[in-house]
Amino acid sequence: MVFTKHRLVVMIFPIIFSSLVLTSCQKTQDEVSQESTETVEVYNRDNLPSELQELVDQGDAQAQTDLGSMYYQGTGVQQDYAKAVELYEKAASQGFADAQSNLGLMYYQGTGVQQDYAKAVELYEKAASQGLTQAQTNLGVMYENGRGVRQDDTKAVELYEKAVNQGAAEAQYNLGWMYYQGTGVRQDYAKAAELYGKAANQGFAKAQYNLGWMYYQGVGIGKNYAKAVEWFEKAANQGHSSAQSNLGLMYYQGLGIGQDYAKAVEWFEKAANQGNAEAQTNLRVMYENGTGVR
DSSP states (O other), X not given: OOOOOOOOOOOXXXXXXXXXXXXXXXXXXXXXXXXXXXXXXXXXXXXXXXXXXXXXXXXXXXXXXXXXXHHHHTSSBOOOHHHHHHHHHHHHTTTOHHHHHHHHHHHHHTSSSOOOHHHHHHHHHHXXXXXXXXXXXXXXXXXXXXXXXXXXXXXXXXHHHHHHTTTOHHHHHHHHHHHHHTSSSOOOHHHHHHHHHHHHTTTOHHHHHHHHHHHHHTSSSOOOHHHHHHHHHHHHTTTOHHHHHHHHXXXXXXXXXXXXXXXXXXXXXXXXTTTOHHHHHHHHHHHHHTOSOO
């Protein structure tokens, strides 16, 4: 049978969405490690680590926030969003910025409470005024999207810049998109590439992907297929499906890396398994043409 030689679909456009973030629980040597590969003991109120429970009962805001994060994530305790809200509220009422920000996220998500964007904004504002980068970033997202506040790109940029000045990767990524799009600022591809680079160097996958795209296109930065491959690969190794799909295409075309149809299939498969439509189409073409597969 003679197979029709179909063409692979073109590169996809960069991710554009701004992201909300959750303040991580402050870790100490005695605290349950989320990175542990060992089985984590599940505690209840009666057998929580005595030191943590004692601090919570004494009204220690840091301990309340840490335990709230454990309940939110289900780390070391049975996941309980209502309990997380209760603990965050106690710490937030003491003016603890991390708790205010985390509680704001729960109101934004409608997790453990009724969804309320205006309440989320109120809490983010309190934490942002204390210089917490996660809150500044999330508040910027609220202004960018007009959720709980009147939409205001200029205000979003202002908030992102505050967090960027403290080195926050999510804010660098979001502000990079504002410069890329020319929203709230004058369009500046070079500035966008610079900001994506800062976030990418901190391991932020979406920024790595967008930076790879800019190298591929030669937008705001010199065209460099090898660099595009490098950044697509970094994002792909973190499970970013669009980066996996694009990396597969780079292997297929032999751009910035030696042509390797088998590797192209491998990356298309990884992206396709996550539901990436472009990768699914490309993988189908590879099988129809018998390229890189047996």
